[in-house]
Amino acid sequence: xxxxxxxxxxxxxxxxxxxxxxxxxxxxxxxxxxxxxxxxxxxxxxxxxxxxxxxxxxxxxxxxxxxxxxxxxxxxxxxxxxxxxxxxxxxxxxxxxxxxxxxxxxxxxxxxxxxxxxxxx
DNA sequence: TGCTTGACATAAT
DNA sequence: CATTATGCCAAGC
Numbered sequence: 619x620x621x622x623x624x625x626x627x628x629x630x631x632x633x634x635x636x637x638x639x640x641x642x643x644x645x646x647x648x649x650x651x652x653x654x655x656x657x658x659x660x661x662x663x664x665x666x667x668x669x670x671x672x673x674x675x676x677x678x679x680x681x682x683x684x685x686x687x688x689x690x691x692x693x694x695x696x697x698x699x700x701x702x703x704x705x706x707x708x709x710x711x712x713x714x715x716x717x718x719x720x721x722x723x724x725x726x727x728x729x730x731x732x733x734x735x736x737x738x739x
Numbered sequence: 740t741g742c743t744t745g746a747c748a749t750a751a752t
Numbered sequence: 753c754a755t756t757a758t759g760c761c762a763a764g765c
């Protein structure tokens with residue numbers, strides 16, 4: 619009985635995707651949120667991975683501050699895909715954040731979440 | 740349809 | 753603290 623049509627399920631996922639992006643758009647410049655945090659904000663606390671999945675599928679020109687999302691350790695999560703010739707998306711993300719005033723621990727490349735984590739009101 | 744992957748999180752060591 | 757093991761759950765294949 620708990621079986622919904624395939625179409626309906628897909629539509630639900632699309633809605634979820636939109637809500638995830640909406641929340642990410644709320645993150646103010648100079649702050650960061652974790653994947654789990656965003657998942658919780660859309661009432662799906664166990665779907666942190668899906669948040670990453672959504673971001674992965676973003677177009678480069680998408681109007682979303684994807685760089686403000688980091689993992690629970692305050693570190694930039696590693697991707698599989700890299701940009702050629704020594705450049706990496708991770709480095710770009712760090713640069714974007716630093717440009718907004720977010721400071722990284724030099725050794726461990728970690729952000730102080732206590733200080734920079736976004737607190738939705 | 741079933742198995743593998745992955746921009747995660749948390750508990751245990 | 754850092755590293756490892758487990759759990760998760762939607763996407764892709």
